Amino acid sequence: MPTITIDGKSLEVAKGTTLLEAAQQLGVYIPRYCYHPKLSIAGNCRMCLVEVEKAPKLMTACSTEAFEGMVVHTASDRVKAARRDVLEYLLINHPLDCPICDQAGECGLQDYYMDYSLAKSRFSQADKVRRQKRRAVGPQLVLDNERCILCTRCVRFCSEVTKTSELCVVERGDHSFIDLKEGKALDNDYTLNIADICPVGAFTSRDFRFKQRVWFLKKTPTVCLGCATGCLIEAHHNENTIYRLVPRPNAETNTWLCDPGRLTYKAVQAGDRLVKGVIKNGLIDLEPALREAAARIDEARAAVAVLGSPWLSVEDNAALALLAKDALKTGNYCFDFNTEQGIKDGILINKDPAPNTNGVKLVKAAHGGLSLEELSRRITSGQVKVVLAEARAAGFIKDALKAAAPRLIAFASNRGEIPAGSYATLPYASYFEVPGTFLNYQGLRRRTAPSVEAPEGVKPLWAVINKLAAYSGTSLRLDSADEALKGVRS
Ligand code: SF4
Ligand code: SF4
Ligand code: FES
Numbered sequence: 001m002p003t004i005t006i007d008g009k010s011l012e013v014a015k016g017t018t019l020l021e022a023a024q025q026l027g028v029y030i031p032r033y034c035y036h037p038k039l040s041i042a043g044n045c046r047m048c049l050v051e052v053e054k055a056p057k058l059m060t061a062c063s064t065e066a067f068e069g070m071v072v073h074t075a076s077d078r079v080k081a082a083r084r085d086v087l088e089y090l091l092i093n094h095p096l097d098c099p100i101c102d103q104a105g106e107c108g109l110q111d112y113y114m115d116y117s118l119a120k121s122r123f124s125q126a127d128k129v130r131r132q133k134r135r136a137v138g139p140q141l142v143l144d145n146e147r148c149i150l151c152t153r154c155v156r157f158c159s160e161v162t163k164t165s166e167l168c169v170v171e172r173g174d175h176s177f178i179d180l181k182e183g184k185a186l187d188n189d190y191t192l193n194i195a196d197i198c199p200v201g202a203f204t205s206r207d208f209r210f211k212q213r214v215w216f217l218k219k220t221p222t223v224c225l226g227c228a229t230g231c232l233i234e235a236h237h238n239e240n241t242i243y244r245l246v247p248r249p250n251a252e253t254n255t256w257l258c259d260p261g262r263l264t265y266k267a268v269q270a271g272d273r274l275v276k277g278v279i280k281n282g283l284i285d286l287e288p289a290l291r292e293a294a295a296r297i298d299e300a301r302a303a304v305a306v307l308g309s310p311w312l313s314v315e316d317n318a319a320l321a322l323l324a325k326d327a328l329k330t331g332n333y334c335f336d337f338n339t340e341q342g343i344k345d346g347i348l349i350n351k352d353p354a355p356n357t358n359g360v361k362l363v364k365a366a367h368g369g370l371s372l373e374e375l376s377r378r379i380t381s382g383q384v385k386v387v388l389a390e391a392r393a394a395g396f397i398k399d400a401l402k403a404a405a406p407r408l409i410a411f412a413s414n415r416g417e418i419p420a421g422s423y424a425t426l427p428y429a430s431y432f433e434v435p436g437t438f439l440n441y442q443g444l445r446r447r448t449a450p451s452v453e454a455p456e457g458v459k460p461l462w463a464v465i466n467k468l469a470a471y472s473g474t475s476l477r478l479d480s481a482d483e484a485l486k487g488v489r490s
Contacts, residue, residue, distance in 0.1 A: 002068040007075065019061035019072055020048055030074055031083065031112050033199045034151040035062035038255050039160055045090075045151050047112065049082045050074045058082050083116040091121060093129045093174060094200075095146045103201030105214040109149065129174050138166075138186030140259055141195060141203050145177045148202035154178060154194045161256065161347065162188045178202070189349060193256045196246060205244065207263065212236075212243045220451040221248055223438060225311070225431055226261035228341050228352035229253060230440025235265065235432060235451035242268060242432060242451055252444060258349050265432060268452065272415035274427035275455040286427070286457050290464070293409045293424040294471030297328070300385040305332035305375060305406075307397065308363060309390035310339070310354035312461060313436025313448070315481035316428075317360050318488050319462035320388070321367040327474035332384055334375040335364040337396070341441040350441055354392075358439035366488040376400035388468075390461075391417040391425070411461055426468075428461035429454035435481070 003012045006023050013022045018041075020030050033045035043063035050061045053071040058078060073079060090109065098104045131145035152169065155178065159165045166184040169176050180186060186194075195205040217236040224231040224245065232248035242265040249255045267273070277289020284292075297304055306324035308317045317335060324333035337360050339352040370378070378384050379400035387394075387401065391412035394401065398419070401408060407423040418425050433454040438446045454460075459467075462481045469476040478484055 002066050002070070004066045004068075004070040004072060006072045013066050017066050019050055019052075019059070019064045019066055019070075022066050023050075023061065023072070023074060028074055030061045031116060032062055033108055033149060034153060036153055036156075036197055039153060039156045039197075042152050042156065045149065046086050047083065049079060049086070051076045051078050080116065083112070084119050087113055087117040088119060088121065090149050092123045093131075093146075094149070095128065096125070097144075097147060097201065101147070101201040102204045102209050102214075103147075103198075107201060108199030131177055136206065137180060138191055140191045140206055141186055142206055142209060143178065144202050144204070147200050148178055148198075149200055150176055150178070151199060153197045153199070154203055157190075157194055157197060158186075158188070161193070162190050164188045189258050189260065189345065190256055190347065192259050192262050193247075208244045212238055217243060218451075220449050222432070222449045222451060223355075223446040224257065224261040224264060225355035225438065225448070226258070226264045226353075227350040228339075228355060228357055228441040229343065229348050229350040230355055230438060230442075230444065230446045231257055231261060231348060232446075233257060233261075237451045240452045252442065253440065254348055256348060258347070261348075267414050268430045268432045270414055270416075273455065274412060274415055274425065275458055277427065278415075278418065278422070278425040280423065289424060289426060290467050291471050293426060294468050296386050296407050296409065296423065297388070297468060298472040300407075301328060302330050303332075303383060303385040304328050304330050305334075305379060305384040305387045306330070307333070307375065307387065307389040307393055308335035308337070308360050308369075309393035310337045310352075310357040310360050311392050312356065312360075312390050313431065313438060313481075314356065314359040314362055314488065315436055315484050316461040316465070317356075317363040318366070318486075319465040319476070319478060319481075319484040321363050321369070322476055322478070322484060322486075323388075323465050323469055324369075325367055327469040327476050328472075332370065332375065332378055333367075334370045334372055335360050335367065336369065336371045336375075337361075337393075352441060355440070355446075356438040358441065358443055359437060362439070362488050372396055379404050379406060389419075391419055391422075394419045411464065426464055427458050428464050429458050433458075434460040 030048050032048045034042040041063045043060045048061040049058040051073040137143045155167045158167050166186045170179045194203045216238045220235045224233045231254040233245045236244045245262050247257045276283045341352040344351045380403045386407045388409045391410045410422045410425045431448040436448045466478045
């Protein structure tokens with residue numbers, strides 16, 4: 001365990017620790033472009049140069065291991081001069097795109113120029129090397145080669161993380177540029193991470209480009225519900241609109257995000273978002289829709305069946321259990337989901353497409369219920385006249401629904417989710433709009449946080465269930481989502 005001194009402070013570090021990592025442990029920030037904690041070390045940008053006593057030249061902190069007795073200076077005059085020189089070098093050929101560049105406000109060149117340079121360029125703008133501007137590379141990304149500083153993070157991401165190796169550096173010297181390898185398209189499941197790790201505006205997201213200046217965005221820490229992995233994310237939003245999702249790197253679950261997960265926010269503001277009820281394919285206001293559904297429930301009572309859903313929060317599943325057990329007093333309810341789980345691509349995407357299979361198990365443990373097979377059997381036999389189910393979960397019993405055609409009252413956020421043959425569909429607020437508890441495939445508790453407000457009149461599902469109970473002549477008296485959790489270990 002070598003002991004080293006950085007800027008006058010000593011610390012002992014594990015063998016193999018680099019100077020950049022050691023400085024980080026001391027809270028000393030060393031600027032970097034090519035270094036990324038989850039990629040191999042390239043040591044090509046020279047932004048991390050530091051002075052090591054007795055070494056003849058400055059050394060790259062990202063690739064130099066700490067050795068016993070090293071004395072390192074990260075802010076000496078020599079280091080400051082070197083940083084200015086590196087920035088001047090990188091900016092020789094960089095275009096002056098900042099006013100129209102999406103990276104402005106979170107750009108490594110802008111930030112470091114302000115922090116470490118502020119020098120006037122000695123090179124004329126007319127002499128800049130011109131490279132190809134904005135071209136679409138794959139379904140999610142645009143590449144602007146003129147802005148690239150050749151840190152190769154993007155190349156390493158594709159060869160080391162996705163192992164798809166679509167990118168390479170071609171040509172030599174100041175003619176070098178990033179390109180697609182012959183015959184390759186940048187269309188793997190993780191391409192938007194490249195826009196995140198590109199330290200400048202060379203790779204940008206086609207979805208996010210020109211939508212919003214980053215300094216207007218508010219950031220809400222929340223969870224991706226695109227599958228059972230339950231990646232931690234930040235939703236970036238402004239004036240009640242979500243503009244992008246980015247990862248919240250953490251040791252347990254994720255450094256990156258998959259592209260489908262990143263785009264899950266689109267359903268919240270999609271054109272088919274449900275803000276009214278649907279009765280037999282016709283849109284009607286929420287209150288009459290609720291009353292119609294409740295009347296059908298009241299008619300059937302003990303012949304009502306309630307199905308939980310691995311796409312709903314623990315709280316909303318618990319409210320459904322209470323509706324069945326306490327309000328309707330029916331034994332026809334089911335919280336029995338056993339989808340196989342595990343990372344299916346070696347990176348993040350889960351075999352289980354639902355975010356809360358494990359959370360529903362808590363509700364089943366507290367309230368019991370039928371197996372999926374038994375519920376399907378009861379529906380098929382005709383004993384069940386009305387089924388209440390979240391739209392996607394209805395797929396688990398689709399054969400029984402088709403065979404016996406009971407009245408299906410579905411809960412859905414978007415019109416595209418409505419199961420064929422639904423009698424009534426009631427909208428509910430998305431988990432980008434209301435809090436909810438989920439348990440990911442590792443059993444880790446994940447809590448969503450509201451980033452935007454639900455459309456007017458659209459309520460959290462537990463509140464919709466509460467109203468259904470009241471309008472069907474029974475009662476739940478839930479005042480909050482947490483009240484539904486009585487008896488559920490969460
Ligand atoms: S495109 Fe971005 S990530 Fe790739 S080498 Fe250039 S600056 Fe680095
Ligand atoms: S792996 Fe799953 S949880 Fe993670 S970003 Fe993708 S869809 Fe979302
Ligand atoms: S961060 Fe060390 S050389 Fe680029």
